[in-house]
Amino acid sequence: MAEMGADVLNVGGVSLETRRIGGDPARPTLVLLHEGLGSVSLWRDFPDQLAAVTGHPVLAFSRAGYGRSDPVDLPRPLDYMQREGRDVLPRLLDAAGLDRVVLVGHSDGASIALVHAGSSAGTRVEKVVVMAPHTFVEPICLTSIRAAREAYLNSDLRDRLQRHHGANTDCAFWGWNDSWLAPDFVHWDIRGFLPAVGVPVLVIQGQDDEYGTILQVDAIRGAVPGGAATLLLPDCGHSPHRDQPGAVLAAIGAFLR
Template identity: 50%
Template sequence: MAGWSRETAYLTAGGKQLEYRCWGTGPEAAPTIVLLHEGLGCLALWRDFPEKLAQRTGWGVIAFSRAGYGQSDPADLPRPLDYMTREAHEVLPQVLDAVGFRRGVLMGHSDGATIAAEYAGGIEDFRVRGLILMAPHFFTEDMGLAEIARAKEAFDKGDLKDRMAKYHRDAEATFRGWNDAWLDPKFRDWNVAEVIDYLRVPALAIQGRDDPYGTLAQIEELETRAYSPVDTLILDDCKHAPHLEQPEAVLAEVAEFCARLERIEAAEPETA
C-alpha cells in the first residue's frame, strides 16, 4: 500500500505509476476528500486548493494525476470513448485502496466529476459517503464541443502547448488523448446520465454560470434524476474552474457539506 504521503509520491493503479500527494489528517483519524482533476488537469494544477481544503474542513485531502497527466506514466492512446467509465471502474478502486481510503467523499472537477459520479453510481463502496461535483459532464452539448474545438486551435496555433508543458511530462500526448476523444464524431452520442439513477449518497453540485464547457442542464439532470439529496452552488462571474475563480465560496460550501455529512453520520445508530 502506498500510504499517506505529504510529499509527492507514486502509487500503482491500472498498471501505471501515478503521482499523488496528501494534505491534512490521515484516514485513520478523519474522513478524506479525494480530488479528481479535469480533462487537462493534474496534481500540480490544483495549486493551493487542496491545502486550503484540508485546513477549512479538518479532513484529509488526496490528489493524484491520472495516467497521461502530470508526471504520471503515459496513457495508452488513443483513449477509448468510454475512458471516464474505465477510469471509474478499473483505476479509481485501486487508487483508493492504495492510499488507505476509509471513508469520505469524492470531489471531481469536469471529467473528474464524471468519474466520481460513475464510481459512486456504478460501484458499491460504502466508504464513499458523499460526492462533490464541479462542472460535471453527463452528456455532450454543442457549445461545449465548440469550446473543445477552440482549445484545439489554441494548442495547435497558440501558446496552450507551452503552458501545458510546464505541468505535464508529455503535453502533446496529454492534450491529444483528451481532445481527440471529445472531438471524435462518435462522441456526440456520449451520455452517462443513467448513472445518476444509481447514486445513493448526498451530492453537492457546483457550476459557474458562465462555464463555456457546459450549461446548467448538466446540474438540472442531476437534480431531476438523483434519488439521494442534491445541493447546488451556482456561481455568477465564474467559468469552468469554480475552485480557482471563486475559491472562498467553494471552500465555504464544501466545508458546510462535509460538516453536515459528519452530523448525519453521528446521528445514525450503529448497525450490527
C-alpha cells in the same frame, strides 16, 4: 495541516503521481479528481486550502497520461471516464489504503466521480462534490473544445501545459481533445449511473461556464435519489475553485459539516 508530500502509487502496474495532505484521520479523505487537462500541480493551492478549511485529509493524483504519471496509449477509448470510475479509481483507493472517502471532482473528474459513486465499486464513498460536471455532451462544450484545439496549435497553450505535464503534454491534450471531438463521442452519456448514487451530492456550477450549462445541474438534481445541493456562481467560468475559491471552499465546508 501536516504536509505528507508527493509520492507515486503503483495502481495495477501503472505509476500514478499523488500528493497527500494530512488531516484528522477519523474523517474521510477528500479525493480530488482533476479535469481533462489537469494534474496534481494544476490544482495549485486548492488542496491545501481544502484541508485547512475542512480538517479532512486530502489526496490528489494525476491520472495515467497526465502530470508525472505513466503515459497511456492513444487514442483513448471513448468510455475512458467510465473506465476510470469503475476500474481505476477502486484500485487507486486500495493502493492508498482508503476505506472512507469524499470525492471532489472537476469537469471530467466530476464525471468520473459520479460514475464511481453510481457503480458497484462506490461503497467507500460517503459524499460527492462535483464542479462543472458533464453527464452528457452539449454543443457549447464541443465548441469550446474545438477552440482549445486551435489554442493548442496556434498559441502558447502547449508551453503552459508543459510546465505541469512534461513529457505527457501531448498525451494529455490529444487524449482528451481527440476523444471529445470523435464523431461517436456525441453519444457519450453517464446519466444512467445517477439513480444509483445513494450519497449526498453537491453540484457547483459557474453561470458563465464555457463548457456546460444549467442542464448538467438539472440532470443530476433530477436523477440522484436524494436530490442534490446546488451552488450556482455568478462571474464564474469552468473552474469554480479558481474563479470563486472563497465561495467554493465555504460551500464544501458546510456540505461536509
